[in-house]
Amino acid sequence: MFFLDHAWLVPLIPALSFVVILLFGKRLPRGGSEVGIAAVGASFLLSCGAVAQWIDRVQNADNSHGLASAIGALGRGIGRLGAEGGEARVLPVIHQYTWFQNAGVKLTVGTQIDGLAVMMMFVVTLISLLVHVYSLEYMRGDRRYTHFYAALSLFTASMLLLVVASNTLEMLVGWELVGLCSFMLIGHWWEEKPNSDAALKAFLTTRTGDIGLLIGVVMTYFVAQSATGHGTFNILVVNGSAASSKVSHTLVMWTALALLLAIIGKSGQFPLHTWLPDAMAGPTPVSALIHAATMVVAGVYLGARLYPIFWYGLSIGTPGHGGLNAMAVIGGITVLIGAALAFVQDDIKKVLAYSTISQLGYMVMALGVGAWTAAVFHLFTHAFFKADLFLGAGSVSHSGSHHSFDMKKDMGGLKKYMPKTFWTFVIGSLALAGIFPLAGFWSKDEILVNAGHNGYQGFLVIGAIGAFMTAAYMTRCVYLTFFGEYRGSVEHELAEVHEAEVLAEGDELVEHHLAEEQDDYIPGFGAHAVADEHGHGPHESNGLITVPLYVLSFFAIFAGVINIPGIERFEKWFQPRAAFVPVSPAKFSVIVAAISLAIAIAGFGVAYLYYWRKAGPQDLSEHNGLARAGKHFLVMKYYLDVLYTDIIVASIKGPIADGVYWFNQHVIDNVLNYAGRGAVVAGRFTYQYIDQKGIDAAVNEIATVTGDSGGAVRRVQTGRLQFYALILVLAVGLFALALWIFT
Amino acid sequence: MLLNQFLLLSAFLFCTGIYGVLTRKHTVLVLMSIELMLAAVNVNLVAFGAFHNSVIGQVFALFVLTIAAAEVGVGLAIVLLIYRNTHSADLDDVHALKG
Numbered sequence: 096m097f098f099l100d101h102a103w104l105v106p107l108i109p110a111l112s113f114v115v116i117l118l119f120g121k122r123l124p125r126g127g128s129e130v131g132i133a134a135v136g137a138s139f140l141l142s143c144g145a146v147a148q149w150i151d152r153v154q155n156a157d158n159s160h161g162l163a164s165a166i167g168a169l170g171r172g173i174g175r176l177g178a179e180g181g182e183a184r185v186l187p188v189i190h191q192y193t194w195f196q197n198a199g200v201k202l203t204v205g206t207q208i209d210g211l212a213v214m215m216m217f218v219v220t221l222i223s224l225l226v227h228v229y230s231l232e233y234m235r236g237d238r239r240y241t242h243f244y245a246a247l248s249l250f251t252a253s254m255l256l257l258v259v260a261s262n263t264l265e266m267l268v269g270w271e272l273v274g275l276c277s278f279m280l281i282g283h284w285w286e287e288k289p290n291s292d293a294a295l296k297a298f299l300t301t302r303t304g305d306i307g308l309l310i311g312v313v314m315t316y317f318v319a320q321s322a323t324g325h326g327t328f329n330i331l332v333v334n335g336s337a338a339s340s341k342v343s344h345t346l347v348m349w350t351a352l353a354l355l356l357a358i359i360g361k362s363g364q365f366p367l368h369t370w371l372p373d374a375m376a377g378p379t380p381v382s383a384l385i386h387a388a389t390m391v392v393a394g395v396y397l398g399a400r401l402y403p404i405f406w407y408g409l410s411i412g413t414p415g416h417g418g419l420n421a422m423a424v425i426g427g428i429t430v431l432i433g434a435a436l437a438f439v440q441d442d443i444k445k446v447l448a449y450s451t452i453s454q455l456g457y458m459v460m461a462l463g464v465g466a467w468t469a470a471v472f473h474l475f476t477h478a479f480f481k482a483d484l485f486l487g488a489g490s491v492s493h494s495g496s497h498h499s500f501d502m503k504k505d506m507g508g509l510k511k512y513m514p515k516t517f518w519t520f521v522i523g524s525l526a527l528a529g530i531f532p533l534a535g536f537w538s539k540d541e542i543l544v545n546a547g548h549n550g551y552q553g554f555l556v557i558g559a560i561g562a563f564m565t566a567a568y569m570t571r572c573v574y575l576t577f578f579g580e581y582r583g584s585v586e587h588e589l590a591e592v593h594e595a596e597v598l599a600e601g602d603e604l605v606e607h608h609l610a611e612e613q614d615d616y617i618p619g620f621g622a623h624a625v626a627d628e629h630g631h632g633p634h635e636s637n638g639l640i641t642v643p644l645y646v647l648s649f650f651a652i653f654a655g656v657i658n659i660p661g662i663e664r665f666e667k668w669f670q671p672r673a674a675f676v677p678v679s680p681a682k683f684s685v686i687v688a689a690i691s692l693a694i695a696i697a698g699f700g701v702a703y704l705y706y707w708r709k710a711g712p713q714d715l716s717e718h719n720g721l722a723r724a725g726k727h728f729l730v731m732k733y734y735l736d737v738l739y740t741d742i743i744v745a746s747i748k749g750p751i752a753d754g755v756y757w758f759n760q761h762v763i764d765n766v767l768n769y770a771g772r773g774a775v776v777a778g779r780f781t782y783q784y785i786d787q788k789g790i791d792a793a794v795n796e797i798a799t800v801t802g803d804s805g806g807a808v809r810r811v812q813t814g815r816l817q818f819y820a821l822i823l824v825l826a827v828g829l830f831a832l833a834l835w836i837f838t
Numbered sequence: 839m840l841l842n843q844f845l846l847l848s849a850f851l852f853c854t855g856i857y858g859v860l861t862r863k864h865t866v867l868v869l870m871s872i873e874l875m876l877a878a879v880n881v882n883l884v885a886f887g888a889f890h891n892s893v894i895g896q897v898f899a900l901f902v903l904t905i906a907a908a909e910v911g912v913g914l915a916i917v918l919l920i921y922r923n924t925h926s927a928d929l930d931d932v933h934a935l936k937g
Contacts, residue, residue, distance in 0.1 A: 814936025815867075817860050818931055824856055 098144035098154070099188040102206045103143050104254035105216055106269075108134045109223075113248040120241035132227045135251055139220035142213065149213045153668050166291050183249050185672045187212075187331065189261055200326060207261035207330055210669030211399055215258040215392075215594075218478045221650075222388035223251040225643035229486055230380045232639035233271045233493055243283060243378070247348040250276035254389040258396065263312045266300040266400070268310060270361070270393055277390045281377035293376035300370035304360015308397075311353035315404070318342055318350055330400060331673065337403040338676070344407070351408025354401060355422055362394025362455045364370060364690060365429040369735050371452055372436075375444040379489030380443060386451045387482035392474055395458045398422070399471050402462065406676040411465045411548075419553070426460025427557040429453065434564035438571065439729040441503045446572045450527065451481060453561060457542055461463035464554050466545030467678050468658075468666045475665070476526070476534035476654045483523035483647035490516040490640045491576060495633040503582070510577040512633040516576050519644040524573050526651040528566035529695045531688075536695075537655035540688045541681075548681030555687075559694050566698030574706045581633065844885035851878035865917045865927045869910065876906045 103222050112134030120127025191205030206212075227247060234243055253276055257269030257509035275298075282294025315333045321343070322336030337347050358364060363371035371391065375382055385391060398405060406412055409420040433453030440446045454477050461470035495513050499505035510517045526533035529540070539562060547555040636640070658665035660683030670678075840907025851874055881900045887895015921927050 812936060814933030816932065820859050824860070 096148055096152075096188065098141055098148045099208045100190065102145055102188075102208045102212070102216070102259050103139075103190070105138045105145070105220070105609025106252045106259060108138050108141075109248045109252035109255065113245050113252060115239060116245040116248060120245060127241045127244045128227070128231055131248045132224070134248060135220060135224045136257065138251070139224050142216035142220045145208065145213045145215050148212060149208070150668050182488040185209075187671070187673065189331065191261055202264060202328070203262060204265055204580055205261040206259040208259060209671055210399065211671060212258050213553070214471070214475060214669045215396060216255060218475060219251065219258065219388045220255050221245070222478055222482050223384060224481065225486070225646055226380045226384045229489070229640055229643045230378075231388050232637055233380055233489055234378060238285065243280070245284075245385070246276055246279045247381075249390050250280065250384065254393065260330070262330055263315045263333060263401070264328045266397065267308060267312050270397070271305065273390055273393055274298060274305065274361075277374070277385055280381040280385075281374045283378055283381065284376075290376040293373040297370040297374045298369055301360045304357045307353045307360065311350055311357060311614065314346065314350040314353060315401070318346060318404070321346065334401060334403040334675065337407045347404060347408035349408075351405045352421060354404060355425065358394035358398050358459060359425060360394070361397070362391050362459060363452045364425050364456065364459055365432055365825070366735060368452045369739065372445045372448040375442065375448050379444065379485060379492065382448070383482045383485035383489070386448070386485060387478040391451065391455055392478065395455060395462070395470065395474050398459065399467065399474075402467055403676050405462065406465070409463070411463060412676065420463055423460050423463025423551060423554055426456045426458070426463050427554050429456030430460060430561040431555055431564070433567060434561050436729055437564075437568040440499045443486070443491065443502050443506070443572060443576060444500050446502075446568060447481070447484050447488060450565065452528070452566065453565065454481070457539065457558065457561065460554055460558065461542040461545065464546040464551040465549040465678055466542055467676075468670050468680055469541035470544050471669065472658050472665050473538035476538040476651075479647050479650035479654050480523040480526035480535060483519055483644060483651050484527065486640070486644055486647065487520035489514050490636040490644065492735060493640065502572065505582060506576045507579040508577070508581040509633055512581075513635045515635055515641045519641075519648040520577070521573060522648045522651050524569040528569050528699065529562050529691060531692050532655070534655035535649050536652070536692065537659055541658070541692050543691050544681045544684045544687045547687065548679075556636065559691060562691055563694045563698040566695040567702040570699050570702035571706055571728055574702070578707070633801060633814065678782045841885060841889050844881060848878045848881040848885065851875070851881065852860075863930060864930050865920065865929055868929060869913050869917065873906065873910065875901060
């Protein structure tokens, strides 16, 4: 059980790598990237070991004597623990160390490794490793190459800390670190104002949700306290406590709502999704990492981790007639609004960003309708094909469109120039659209069938509409990027080259050349890298970019296999069996699967007809006022940004500024003035009465008395030796006389 | 044993010494008067030693003589220095301690 017991190494290695890169990166021959890749590679191997050992543990769980008592000891009298039924309970592997003790409350840090954790460790480290490798080429010659790799390492380490955390407080630490790293990486090119604005926006918007997390984490403590009598942040105990009849339902509900706010902020759910498209300002590998493995899935992971809180707090298991609860509603809205916005974007990365919002909506919706396994499974498959798509988009901009992401201006017809990127991108798109038998099909279908099964028919319909839209906007995206005529003009190309050169010159020119020379050390890639310079028109990216794309495409095709009906290993291996809720997974339904596939193909078909064949009303938005208004509404992103910055922030900051000014003028200034005047009066009084007449007089008096007494005594000091001798003799005589008289 | 006579002699010598110290103006004479007082003390010591049939008094007297010799050396050196600085051996001219 080495890998499960020592899971703390997995976040620790990238964290150390962060420190090493930061301190020594610039002096290393490859600017610290080798340290980052080695560290994440080591974490990846450890995670693979952990996955293997966990699967082994689940398979051999039948002879698990004494586990019930172990749970009892942990949970201290929690009523319902573990899944009901004949299934063997598989306890997470927990190691805890006391962090600090205060007023009888012991806070611990540690690792809690179960199926969910090992699955996430595998996904995070794999994607992070591929992104690290990809960045070797993509970020080559960047002005802050070392800094970039340091931040990537810390990003990975923070997410892994969040994943292995054994208590909610530790999760909070990982969560905030993830937010910090996303800020650093989104604003990587902060010299340009939009980039630093985007980083700030991402940070501040997610902070809104983080308030919910802070409140929620504190409340988990009280949930555990009211169930067991001992407050604790331990995830297992908290999860077990949520089911206890001793805990008031209101408390659990408010905890769930507070945590839901955190998920909304972090996972880009409506209405706090606005930061996610802006976050595209960061380098493309970072976008891939944020969207697939580290940042946004943190919210979904939180939901999956503390699922019993949501299950009982929001009564997910017992839907009413409408089948509504806050989580599912938020997720459902997000599915639709994200997908709708993806249609009007010209920026390929923004299409993918809105697609991510929509897919995260699926996950949150799945959690909301009680489909835990489906949600986590979708997280798992989505990570691969979304990373694939993002890295593909990066490849296009890197080698095909001269660092532009505008599909309408600079792309089109790239299929014949970049066949490898094209095919991997198409595989990712098909998987995202949910085409049989790729990964996305299985996970999306599972969400839909479970939504129907658990009594949430409304969300089944929403999911189906979302699937239709997904297929359609991805078709549009692929069409605009890879088909038609190449639109990147020569003049534009030259301007871009010039701009790139200007950027490359300046202080980092030496590093740029250094990076080029280093490329020759990579066998097989060196020759390619020379051809990869600017100004040669669109061409295929080199191996450092395409190999990660192959790997991700492989997973985008086959990752669904582990949970296809009849095998369902994913559920068996990764769904928690201790301190969990009684979910009842739906049976695979051929009808639902066929319908969802048909819908996806229909979406593809409609988009094909509209964009390829130019069927239907083209340029509708230019002729029809209603359509134009609708498109404008979408282009303006539902006016949410306007609402946030111009209405909410402006209306708050104006009165606040006025109020603060008034307060400053009338209260603080007055206080200061009166304090000043008072000080002057007090000073004068002190000077006249205390200092002059009290202290000074006393000092003078002492001096006078001393002088006078000195003057009186000095007369005795004649300086004549014989006078002294006389006094001496007289004194001795006097003493002798006294002695004689008194004895 | 004639004790009183010795004591009277000693007292006479002592008083002569005191008188000399208090009245003489010349520094050397003052020093000589101090020697007289020391001699008076020595007479006392020897007399009491003999009176008590003990050798301690004579030993003490010998010590006093030795130390008196050393003290005279220091004293004369001081007188010499005073003379060099003030060109006078008159005690009335030495009044640096006047307050």
